[in-house]
Amino acid sequence: MSERESMEYDVIIVGAGPAGLATAIRLKQLAQEKEQEISVCILEKGAELGAHILSGAVMDTRALDELLPDWKAQGAPISVEVTEDKFLFLTEKSARSTPMWLLPDCFKNHGNYIVRLGNVVQWMGEQAEALGVDIFPGFAAAHILYAENGAVRGVLTGDMGVARDGTHTANYQPGMELLASYTIFAEGSRGHLGRELTERFKLDESRNAQSYGIGIKELWEVDPSQSQPGLVIHTAGWPLDSDTYGGSFLYHLDNNLVMVGMVVGLDYANPWLSPFEEFQRYKTHPALRATFEGGKRIAYGARSLTAGGLLALPKLSFPGGALVGCEAGFLNASRIKGSHAAIKSGSMAAEAAFEALQAGRKQDELTQYTETFKQSWLHEELNKARNFKQWFKKGRSIASVMTFVEQGLFKGKMPWTLRNDKPDHACLQPAAECARIDYPKPDGKITFDRLSSVFISNTNHEEDEPIHLTLKDPSVPVAVNLARYGGPEARFCPAGVYEFIKTETGDDKLQINAQNCVHCKTCDIKDPTQNIVWVPPQGGEGPVYSGM
Template sequence: MEYDVVIVGGGPAGLSAAIKLKQLAAEKGQEVSVCVLEKGSEVGAHILSGAVMDPRALTELIPDWKEKGAPLNTEVTEDRVLFLTEDKAYKTPDALVPNCLTNHGNYIVSLGNVVRWLGQQAEALGVEIFPGFPAAEILYSDTGAVRGVATGNMGVHRDGTPGPDFQLGMELHAKYTLFAEGSRGHLGKQLMVKYDLNKDKDPQSYSIGIKELWEIDPAKHKQGLVIHTTGWPLSTKDYGGSFLYHLENNQVAVGFVVGLNYENPYLSPYEEFQRFKTHPDIRGFFEGGKRISYGARAITAGGLQSLPKLVFPGGALIGCDAGFLNMSRIKGSHAAIKTGMLAAESAFAALGAGRQQDELVSYPEAFEQSWLKEELQIARNVKPWMSKGLIVGSVMTFIDQVILRGKAPWTLRHATPDHACLKPAADFRPIVYPKPDGKLTFDRLSSVFISNTNHAEDQPIHLTLKNDSVPVGVNLAQYAGPEQRYCPAGVYEFVKTDDGKDRLQINAQNCVHCKTCDIKDPTQNIVWVTPEGGGGPNYPNM
C-alpha cells in the first residue's frame, strides 16, 4: 500500500501529526494520503498516563476543541505538594512550590479518552487508521532511506509455523514515515542504532509509572484536586514519587513513578506503589472505594540532554519515541502534540516541493525556535538533580527552578544508562514487602486482570532473549533475578525444573507493554518485539 505519509503509533503525537497534515492539505486545496498504524485493539487501548494536561498545543492544533467535545472536563482547582515520612505528611507552602508543579489552567484527563477523540477528528479529515496492526519491521530503500514499514504476520504458532488463521503482514510504503511509538519504541530503538541518532548525547533516562483508577466515596472526593508526593516509601537515594488526580464522577487516578536508575535489585516498583497507598494520609481516600483499572508504562525522562537527532533519510521521531516529556512538570502529552505538528508541517512542505525520503531538516529547526524547546531548556537540570538523591535533589531543584527560574549558567549531564546502575544483590538486603489485603493493596495477577490484558497464547513469545543462559547464569546469580521485581505484570518468574535447577519462565500473556524489562535488564539480554496485533492491555479511561 502506498501513502504520502505513514505514521507508526496512534497516540497523541501520531494522531496530531496526521490531523495537521490533513489540515494543511485542506488549506492548500491539495491531497495528502495519511495512514496511522496502531498496535492496540483500538485507538487508545494502550494509552496510559497520569494525566494532567496542558491544553496549549491542543489549542494550537484544534482551537475549537471545547465546542467539538474534547474530553477535557476537569480543570485543576488545587495543587498540593507533600513530603512523606513513614507516618506523617508535610505540605510544601504554596510560595515555595516551583512553577513547574503548579497547574492553573490545566486539566485532569484520561489521556486514553483524549486520544480516542483525536482519532475521531483524524478520521473525519480522511486519515486512514488501522488499529490492531503493529509495525513490526522497517523497510529501507536501496539508498538506505526509510521507505515505510511492514506489519507483523497474524496467526503464527509459537514454533513459528503458520496456523489455520495465518495472515501475511502488509508492506506500507511512504514518502515519509513518522515514528510515534511512545516510550522505548521498538522501531525507534533500531533507527537510533542504524543512523547513530544518539551520537554525542547523554544516555536516555527512564522511569516506570504504575497507575490505578479508583471510584471513591463522594464525601472524600474533590474534583480538580491534584496531589503530588515525594519521600516515603522510597529511600532518599531513589528518585520517585506519587500522584493523586481527582477526576469527575468520584474517580481518582493514583499512581507511583520510580526512576529506573535505582541500584538495589531487590526493589520492586509495584510493591512500593502498593505500600505507598497504606500511608496514613493517603489510605483514607481509598477506604470504602473500588479499584476500577490498572496499568503501567515506561516514561522517557532524560530531557534535552538525551534528545536524539530527530530526523534521518525518510522519516522522523516524534513524541515520547524521541523523549520530549517535561519531567519537571510531569507532562508529555502537550509536547507530543506539538512535535507531531512540527513534523507534519515539515513533511507537508517537503511533499509540496516534490521531495521524498530525505531528511526533514526543517522539523528540528522549527523545534529549536519553539516554545517547547524553551520549556525543556528551563527543565533540563531537574531530573539530573533529583537523580542525586532526595535531599540534594530537592534543595538544588528549589534553587534551579524557584530562585534561578531554570536559567542556571550550567547544564548537568549524566553518563550511565539505567540498566548499568543496578548493583549486585550481595551489596543489599532483601526488602520484605507486606502481603496484599485485597482491599487497598493487591497482587500483580489480580491487577493484570483489570488491565484487560490478553494475548493469543500460542503466538511466538514477544519478550525475546539474546542468550537463554543469561537469566539464570548472570541475572539470578549476581542480581537475585531482578526481572521478577521490576516487571509490574508478573511476566517473569524463576521456577525449578524436575532436576532442581532454576529456569526463567516468561508469562508473555501477562505483558502490559510497559517496556521496563527492555530498559532495566542489567545485561540488556531481553528485547521486546511486537506481539500479534491487538494483543496487550485494553485500558478503559486510563
C-alpha cells in the same frame, strides 16, 4: 500461502497516541489550507484507539489550543480544571505540605485539566478520521523497510496466525507492506522501531544517556465523601529511599473517580526493589489511605516514561522520517507532563513533512523539524528543566534544593548544564551488596497482587503465538541475572511476566508468562545485561485500557 499486499501513502505514522494523531491532523489541515490532497495512514498496535494509552494525566492544553482551537466546542473530553495543588513530602507516618510560595512553577497546575488520556486520544482519532486520515487499529508495525540508499521507505506489519513453533496456522495472514514518502514514528516510550532507528542512524551520539521511569497507575471509584474534583496531589519521599528517584500522583476527576499512581526511576540501584510493591504500600500511608477506604479499584496499568529531557533527546530526523512524542523523549519530567509536548512535536514534524512534499522531495531528512523545534516554546520549556533528572542522580535532597534554585530562583536561566553518561540498566548493584526489602502481603482491599491487577487491565495474548519477550542468550537469566542480581526481572516487571522456577532436576529456570505482558517495556530497559528484547506480539493484543 497468501500473497503479501502493499499500499503506498504520502505519510505513514506508527502509533495513534497524542503525537501520532497530532501529526496526522496537522498534515490534513495544511493540505486543506493549500487545497491539495495528501494521503495519511496511522498504524496502531492496540485493538482500538486508546487501548495502550496510559498517563497520569494533568494536561496543559497549549499545544491542543494551537492544533484544534475549537476543541471545547467539538466536545473534547477535557472538562475537569485543576482547582487545588498540594505537594507533600512523606515519611512513613507523616506528611509535610509544601507552601505554595516555595513551589517552583513546574509544580503548579492552574489552568490545566485532569484528563483520562485514553478518552482524549479516542476523540483526537475522530477528528483525524473526519479529516480523511486512514487509521488501522490492531496492526503492529513489526519491521522497518529501507530503500536501496538506506533511507526509511515504510514499515511491514506483523504476520498473523503464527504458532509458537513458527509454523503457520489456518488463520495465517502475512504482514502488509506500507510504503511512504515519509514515515513518522510515534510508538511511545522505548518503541522497538525507534530503538532500531537510533542504533542504525546513531541518533543518540553526543547526547546524555537516556533516563526512564516506570509509571504504575490505578483508577478508583471512591466513596463520594472522599471525592474532590480538581484536586491534584503530588508526593515525594516514602516509600522510596532518598537515593531512589520517584514520586506519586493522585488526581481527583468527576463522578467520584480518582487516578493514583507512582513513578519510579529505572536508574535505581537495589535489585530487591519492586516498583509495583512500592506503589501498593504507598497507598497505605496515613495521609492517603482514607481516600481508598470504601472505594473500588476499577482499572490498572503500567508504562515506561522517557524522562531524560532535552539533554537526552536524540537527533529527531533521519532519511525518510522522524521521531515524535515519547518515542524521542519530549516528556517534561519536572512538570510531570508529556501530552502537550507530544502534540506539539507531532505538529512540527507534520509541517516539515508537508513542506518537503510540497517541494517534491521524498525520503530525505526533515531538518526543518529540528530547526522549528529549536525556535519553539517547547524547546524553551524543556531547556528550563534540562538538569532536572540529572540532579536526581545525586540524591533527592540535593535535587529538591537545586530544582528550587534553578526553576524557582533562576527561572530556568541557569548558566550550567549537567552530564549523564550512565544508562539505567548499568545502575543496578549486585544483590549481595544491597539490603533485601520485605514487602507486606496485599490485603485485597487497598493493596493487591500482580495477577489480580493484570486481570483488570484486560490484557490478552494468544497462548500459542511466539513469545514476544525474546532473549539474546537463554542462559543469561540464570547464570548472570539470578546469580549476581537476585533475578531482578521477577521484581521490576509489574505484571508477573518473569518467574524463576525449579525444574524437575532442581535447577533454576526463567519462566516467561508472556500472556501477562502489559507492554510497559520495563524489561527492555532495566535488564542489567540487556539480554531481554521486547518485540511486538500479534496486532491488537496486550492490554485494553479503558480511559487510562
